[in-house]
Amino acid sequence: MEELLLDTEFEQISPELLNKMDAYWRAANYLSVGQIYLYDNAMLRKKLLLSHVKPIVVGHWGTTPGQNFIYVHLNRLIKKFDLNMFYISGPGHGGPALVANTYLEGSYSEVYPNISQDEEGMKKLFTQFSFPGGISSHVAPSTPGSIHEGGELGYSLSHAFGAVFDNPDLIVACIVGDGEAETGPLATSWHSNKFLNPITDGAVLPILHLNGYKISNPTLLARIDHEELEQFFKGCGWTPYFVEGDDPEKMHMEMALATEKAITDIRSFQEHARITSDNSRPRWPMIVLRSPKGWTGPKVVDGLQNEGTFRSHQVPILVDEKHPQNVVLLENWMKSYRAEELFDEKGRLIPEVADLAPKGNSRMGSNPHANGGLLLEELRMPDFRKFALDVPSPGSIQGQDTMVLAKFLSEVIMLNKNNFRVFGPDETLSNLLGAIFQVSNRQWDAGMQENDEFLSPSGRILDAQLSEHQCEGWLEGYLLTGRHGIFNSYEAFIRIVDSMFSQHAKWLKVTRELPWRRNIASLNYLLASHVWQQDHNGFTHQDPGFLDHVISKKADVVRVYLPPDANCLLSIFDHCLRTKHYVNVVVAGKHALPQWLNMQEAETHCTEGIGIWQWASNDQGSEPNVIMASCGDTVTLELLAAVSILREHLPELKIRVVNVVDLMKMQSSSEHPHGLSEVDYDSIFTKDKHIIFNFHGYPWLVHRISYRRANRNLHVRGYKEEGTITTPFDLRVQNEIDRFHLVIDVIDRVPNLGSKGAYLKQQLKDKLIEHKHYVNRYGKDMPEILEWKWNIKP
Numbered sequence: 001m002e003e004l005l006l007d008t009e010f011e012q013i014s015p016e017l018l019n020k021m022d023a024y025w026r027a028a029n030y031l032s033v034g035q036i037y038l039y040d041n042a043m044l045r046k047k048l049l050l051s052h053v054k055p056i057v058v059g060h061w062g063t064t065p066g067q068n069f070i071y072v073h074l075n076r077l078i079k080k081f082d083l084n085m086f087y088i089s090g091p092g093h094g095g096p097a098l099v100a101n102t103y104l105e106g107s108y109s110e111v112y113p114n115i116s117q118d119e120e121g122m123k124k125l126f127t128q129f130s131f132p133g134g135i136s137s138h139v140a141p142s143t144p145g146s147i148h149e150g151g152e153l154g155y156s157l158s159h160a161f162g163a164v165f166d167n168p169d170l171i172v173a174c175i176v177g178d179g180e181a182e183t184g185p186l187a188t189s190w191h192s193n194k195f196l197n198p199i200t201d202g203a204v205l206p207i208l209h210l211n212g213y214k215i216s217n218p219t220l221l222a223r224i225d226h227e228e229l230e231q232f233f234k235g236c237g238w239t240p241y242f243v244e245g246d247d248p249e250k251m252h253m254e255m256a257l258a259t260e261k262a263i264t265d266i267r268s269f270q271e272h273a274r275i276t277s278d279n280s281r282p283r284w285p286m287i288v289l290r291s292p293k294g295w296t297g298p299k300v301v302d303g304l305q306n307e308g309t310f311r312s313h314q315v316p317i318l319v320d321e322k323h324p325q326n327v328v329l330l331e332n333w334m335k336s337y338r339a340e341e342l343f344d345e346k347g348r349l350i351p352e353v354a355d356l357a358p359k360g361n362s363r364m365g366s367n368p369h370a371n372g373g374l375l376l377e378e379l380r381m382p383d384f385r386k387f388a389l390d391v392p393s394p395g396s397i398q399g400q401d402t403m404v405l406a407k408f409l410s411e412v413i414m415l416n417k418n419n420f421r422v423f424g425p426d427e428t429l430s431n432l433l434g435a436i437f438q439v440s441n442r443q444w445d446a447g448m449q450e451n452d453e454f455l456s457p458s459g460r461i462l463d464a465q466l467s468e469h470q471c472e473g474w475l476e477g478y479l480l481t482g483r484h485g486i487f488n489s490y491e492a493f494i495r496i497v498d499s500m501f502s503q504h505a506k507w508l509k510v511t512r513e514l515p516w517r518r519n520i521a522s523l524n525y526l527l528a529s530h531v532w533q534q535d536h537n538g539f540t541h542q543d544p545g546f547l548d549h550v551i552s553k554k555a556d557v558v559r560v561y562l563p564p565d566a567n568c569l570l571s572i573f574d575h576c577l578r579t580k581h582y583v584n585v586v587v588a589g590k591h592a593l594p595q596w597l598n599m600q601e602a603e604t605h606c607t608e609g610i611g612i613w614q615w616a617s618n619d620q621g622s623e624p625n626v627i628m629a630s631c632g633d634t635v636t637l638e639l640l641a642a643v644s645i646l647r648e649h650l651p652e653l654k655i656r657v658v659n660v661v662d663l664m665k666m667q668s669s670s671e672h673p674h675g676l677s678e679v680d681y682d683s684i685f686t687k688d689k690h691i692i693f694n695f696h697g698y699p700w701l702v703h704r705i706s707y708r709r710a711n712r713n714l715h716v717r718g719y720k721e722e723g724t725i726t727t728p729f730d731l732r733v734q735n736e737i738d739r740f741h742l743v744i745d746v747i748d749r750v751p752n753l754g755s756k757g758a759y760l761k762q763q764l765k766d767k768l769i770e771h772k773h774y775v776n777r778y779g780k781d782m783p784e785i786l787e788w789k790w791n792i793k794p
Contacts, residue, residue: 017076020352020353027339029065032096037319037334048327050321054131058137058315059096059315065297066211066289075357077260079362083362086170089150090155091176092138093137099125102143102364117348122347142514147481149506151503156175161189162478164196165462167201169202170202171263176206179214182221185500188469190206190238192470195465198279198281211290211291212308238283239265239283240285242287243255244290262286279445279458293313294307295307297312297316301329368482369481381574385570387404387570391595392598396594396595398592399592400590402526404570406432413440421462422462428488433488442455462474468496472487476504479521484577486526494546522584524586527546531719532737533589544719547696547697548697548698555667557582559582562633562663564597564632565633571607593634609674612656613658616643618647627690627692629692631693632694632695632696633696634737635695636659641788662674663705666705682710690713690715690750693714694718699717718735727779727780728781729781729786733771741768767785
């Protein structure tokens with residue numbers, strides 16, 4: 001930082017202003033400690049007693065004073081440069097800092113009027129923190145100004161970049177914890193700067209909060225020397241400015257100069273790019289703040305160093321019935337902030353200090369981008385029906401579902417130039433969404449060569465980095481700041497972001513219950529290259545378990561769709577893109593398969609979410625002998641092939657064919673808003689007939705969501721974790737979702753099929769054995785076995 005101190009470009013900050021900033025910092029620290037420990041005697045107007053301390057003290061102090069320090073310096077910049085900025089807190093459990101600062105600036109009390117800016121409100125502020133019925137110890141959805149919950153580490157920087165895409169005036173200050181920096185997603189996200197367009201996007205100011213320790217271990221980036229750390233960040237394309245030390249007076253001056261230099265850099269880069277239309281990548285600034293962990297906290301506790309060690313990570317001082325003597329230590333610590341100088345007799349921050357905070361929506365706790373539903377604009381949507389395949393009769397043509405969808409998405413992109421993006425980890429072309437590249441390039445601001453395709457500094461597609469974590473984080477940040485998008489991925493590898501999905505689903509669940517939070521656009525997943533069509537990738541690419549994970553979340557948040565053909569996929573996706581505050585998971589294939597429904601039929605079927613396919617059934621006017629149901633594209637083909645075999649060889653058998661598009665229809669309406677009532681379920685599946693259900697995913701998932709139904713004669717076939725590099729049909733045989741095993745299932749369960757049934761069963765078993773030998777010998781499916789395909793005449 002020495003070079004900045006000598007730089008005449010920046011005027012020295014007046015001692016008076018620095019003193020006020022230090023006072024603001026002390027006020028935030030005081031409020032933070034009070035939140036962790038106290039539920040009474042908030043202003044310490046009387047001697048602190050054990051009875052004033054929470055019986056169970058929970059919280060994290062170590063990261064808090066550093067974040068308070070950062071916040072007051074960002075406030076200065078917002079006022080000086082009239083910035084549009086908000087704050088992402090990446091370190092885990094930094095809740096006391098953000099709550100304290102939004103309380104000091106007034107945004108917290110505007111959202112929660114009962115937490116008033118006086119002594120009574122301060123007491124409530126303290127009591128609610130990490131207390132039953134109160135608020136979380138991390139930067140939760142309940143915290144104004146937050147789009148990122150710090151309880152799980154690794155996603156802060158991806159969220160920050162997602163927020164600034166298509167937001168040219170926005171700067172996101174992203175505080176990265178040095179423990180967080182060790183996670184895979186965060187380590188990857190330093191490269192987000194290669195995807196930022198300085199003309200059309202905003203900017204991210206990363207601030208690495210280097211305080212040295214995790215829960216009980218040192219952090220790696222704190223234990224490498226200055227030169228190596230600087231080289232690391234320069235190698236990632238950043239210009240790092242260092243602020244290092246523990247003397248508050250010196251640190252305030254250095255932080256003021258470093259942050260001002262960073263903002264000046266950002267504005268200079270953007271001004272140059274926007275005046276000259278030069279969108280080449282600048283070396284964006286970042287800040288490394290090295291300060292003691294638990295800064296300004298107790299130096300020594302129980303004879304052991306506390307400040308500057310891992311011991312300050314959570315609660316530095318144990319104050320309870322076993323440690324009553326520590327009440328004095330806590331009181332001395334809190335009094336070191338001299339609250340009587342900072343708050344007036346009514347408990348309000350004194351005006352000359354309070355004036356340091358920005359006003360109105362310039363406050364980081366009130367920035368509309370941190371409550372993205374306030375800014376949400378509806379998508380301009382094309383008529384999906386014009387992209388429909390012409391299906392004269394069921395199965396009369398073949399189509400590639402995602403290829404059809406891509407044409408629809410292309411027009412969505414064209415109609416929403418700055419409000420919709422497609423994200424994915426280098427799989428968009430593989431998932432046959434290539435048509436979207438006819439209307440947009442990939443956004444990419446690293447080097448380009450002659451043979452590259454679809455790369456440009458500007459584009460609506462972000463799929464050029466092979467990281468599911470990065471794509472998920474970008475999309476979440478984009479949605480949380482009021483825009484729309486989709487994430488396309490191979491089905492098996494979406495599991496990489498299981499935990500990220502969980503956190504987003506929890507965010508949606510909690511914010512749905514906060515009246516001041518506005519609904520955002522839904523998180524839409526398109527899972528293609530799915531389990532049943534891995535012609536060469538094999539076992540590693542076969543895992544439909546994301547569906548199991550998704551349905552474990554709250555019913556008012558999650559939706560799962562498995563359209564059987566292209567027209568149904570179009571209808572479903574049009575619906576999903578229009579929804580708010582859900583996670584929509586859509587599974588669709590890319591290989592050519594028979595198409596079953598024309599667009600009018602598809603729209604009706606998808607609106608209902610489940611239906612009896614009368615054209616494939618032969619139980620009209622009578623009770624069925626068996627229900628044959630499917631959910632998914634490939635499994636629907638196999639089921640209809642099985643129905644064809646049964647209708648040809650056992651024509652007296654009455655079969656009802658059911659197709660499920662909306663998986664949650666199988667759940668009771670008492671458990672999921674999309675679920676069928678008991679009456680409706682029984683009208684489709686009967687109360688006692690055998691149900692042979694061919695499912696895309698793991699079979700127990702269907703059992704799990706339908707276990708309360710009256711009809712317990714449910715037999716589900718699905719993926720059973722049997723796979724290798726084999727033929728598509730052989731993969732189905734190994735998992736027994738194929739037409740032959742389905743027919744055998746029916747013969748085994750429906751009574752009175754006699755010798756005809758027994759003969760057909762044996763014939764099919766012999767064919768399966770013969771087919772296996774053929775595949776092992778020739779590496780392809782036996783031609784005659786594939787002749788046993790669907791051939792139902794409607």
